[in-house]
Amino acid sequence: MHSMIVHCLVDGTTDFPTMPQSRVVRCDPDQLVAYVYKKQPDLVVIESEVSDVPRLTEIVRELRHTYGGSILVVGEWTDEVDLEPLLLCGAQDVLQRSACRAVWQTRMINLLRLDSRETRGHFRRAESLRKAIDNGKVVVHLQPIMDLVKAKPKAFECLARLKDDAGNLVPPAQFIPVAEKSGLIVPLGREIFRLGLEAAQAWRHETDVSFTFNLSTVQLTDSTFFEDIVELTENSGISPDRIVFEITESEPLAEDSSIGDTLEDLRAKGFRLAIDDFGTGYSALEYLTRIRFDILKLDRKFLNRIERGDLACDWIRSVIMTALRMGIDVVAEGIESREHVDFLKTCGKVYGQGFYLGRPAPAQSFSRNHLRVVA
Numbered sequence: 153m154h155s156m157i158v159h160c161l162v163d164g165t166t167d168f169p170t171m172p173q174s175r176v177v178r179c180d181p182d183q184l185v186a187y188v189y190k191k192q193p194d195l196v197v198i199e200s201e202v203s204d205v206p207r208l209t210e211i212v213r214e215l216r217h218t219y220g221g222s223i224l225v226v227g228e229w230t231d232e233v234d235l236e237p238l239l240l241c242g243a244q245d246v247l248q249r250s251a252c253r254a255v256w257q258t259r260m261i262n263l264l265r266l267d268s269r270e271t272r273g274h275f276r277r278a279e280s281l282r283k284a285i286d287n288g289k290v291v292v293h294l295q296p297i298m299d300l301v302k303a304k305p306k307a308f309e310c311l312a313r314l315k316d317d318a319g320n321l322v323p324p325a326q327f328i329p330v331a332e333k334s335g336l337i338v339p340l341g342r343e344i345f346r347l348g349l350e351a352a353q354a355w356r357h358e359t360d361v362s363f364t365f366n367l368s369t370v371q372l373t374d375s376t377f378f379e380d381i382v383e384l385t386e387n388s389g390i391s392p393d394r395i396v397f398e399i400t401e402s403e404p405l406a407e408d409s410s411i412g413d414t415l416e417d418l419r420a421k422g423f424r425l426a427i428d429d430f431g432t433g434y435s436a437l438e439y440l441t442r443i444r445f446d447i448l449k450l451d452r453k454f455l456n457r458i459e460r461g462d463l464a465c466d467w468i469r470s471v472i473m474t475a476l477r478m479g480i481d482v483v484a485e486g487i488e489s490r491e492h493v494d495f496l497k498t499c500g501k502v503y504g505q506g507f508y509l510g511r512p513a514p515a516q517s518f519s520r521n522h523l524r525v526v527a
Contacts, residue, residue: 155264156193160184162208164201169257174264181211189218194264199226199249209237213374216242216335218278222263237410241373242335278334281314281327285339289315292347293512297364297483297505300493306503307362307396308355310348311512312340338374341367345381349388351515356390364396364426372399372411382421392422396447400428415443426483431471440478448475452486452506458495465495472499 155174159166162181179187181198188196196215200208204227212223222244229235235246244263284290290312297307314322331337348363355361371377385392397418415425426447427440431454440448450471457464475482484496487506496502 155195156191157195157197157260157264158184158188158191158193160196160198160211162198162200162202162211163204166199166201168197168199171257171260184211185214185218188215192219193221195222195224195260197224197226197260198243201228201249203227203229203233205233205235205237209241209373210375212238212243213241213335216370217338219334224259224263237373240369240411242333242370277327277330278336281330281334281336281340284314284327285336285343290340290343290347291315292344292351292515294351294515294518295505295512296510297503298509300497300502300504305361307364308351308518309364309366309398309505309512310344310351310515312344312366313512313514332368332370335370337368337370338377341365341371342380342384346384347515349384349390351518352388352390352394354518359391359394362394362396362424363390364398366428367397367399369411372414378414378417381418381423385423393424396424396426398426398428398449412443419444429485440475440480445480447481447483449483449485449505455484455486455488455492455495458492469499472502476500 155171157171157174157176158179159168159176160179160181161168168176177187177191177193184196184198196219198208198211198215208225208227212225215223223242224245224247225238225243226247226249228249229246238246245259247259291314293311293313294308295311296305297309298304299306312324312328314324314327316322328337331340345365348365352363385395399415419425424446425444426449427443427445428449429451430448431451450468454468454471457468472482481503482500483503483505484492485505487493487496487504487508489508492506492508493504496504
């Protein structure tokens with residue numbers, strides 16, 4: 153069976169190499185998304201004679217909404233050109249246009265071998281997710297973030313859930329990776345934000361209660377994200393300072409200027425920012441000096457360490473106290489026992505989240521009965 157490669161030439165001429173047992177179809181940029189959606193090729197190559205990264209990024213981002221396979225971008229890159237946006241928005245690789253034919257073919261063969269079997273399966277999963285979003289199968293569950301001293305909710309995290317055709321909930325691990333890879337995290341995130349704002353209406357008069365939403369780098373690099381967020385918030389009547397966006401620590405956000413700019417734009421509009429899963433990957437406390445966060449969410453593994461003794465407890469307290477001295481609120485994730493609560497109360501003003509305090513529950517039926525009194 154022949155591999156199908158769609159070749160999109162953005163500007164200029166080309167010396168695109170042919171490959172044995174492959175079928176290359178040339179495609180205009182304006183027709184690319186529709187053609188790829190219909191044909192489901194094994195590989196898409198976007199070639200440009202000029203180093204117009206913003207334009208190429210927009211093409212890749214638009215393509216990602218309908219395609220789950222590999223994307224190879226080829227152009228004339230100088231050392232000064234920042235190619236990170238292309239990789240962040242979904243391109244599997246970026247190649248010099250002047251590279252020799254052997255380099256081209258080797259990279260294409262590797263991508264085809266890696267993804268040819270997965271592409272169609274991923275495409276089917278992405279298409280199923282798209283239909284679920286369009287048909288109102290997305291629901292929001294709320295999990296409380298508690299004030300451990302006052303024994304009352306400080307915030308609610310709005311969590312994405314999906315219903316299958318039988319009405320059963322689909323685990324997030326089965327659809328979030330598909331959403332991230334396909335670009336559907338953008339419309340999915342928008343729907344979760346819309347539904348979360350609807351849920352916030354029930355707590356409209358409790359102005360000290362916030363609502364938090366998870367963000368990915370895909371959303372932050374999408375050209376429509378910021379305007380959509382602002383419009384939905386204004387229409388809801390919910391004050392922006394009651395909305396918190398959580399960004400995972402595992403991504404090198406500070407190294408991408410466009411993401412940093414979007415985060416600063418959100419802050420300028422009054423939204424607050426939280427760093428999620430702190431302590432799991434990319435950075436340490438120094439990370440907090442590069443991007444201004446309002447809230448630090450300690451990963452659940454921190455609380456698992458308190459059983460190791462005084463040294464571990466002192467280390468956790470030092471992290472918490474450092475954040476508090478920087479004016480950053482602290483939320484401890486993964487609270488699963490009364491012992492966790494009692495320890496955190498010795499660390500200063502710390503908020504808590506976890507199954508012991510309240511499990512996620514459907515927003516439409518959420519009530520104070522879902523909360524545990526911990527005073």
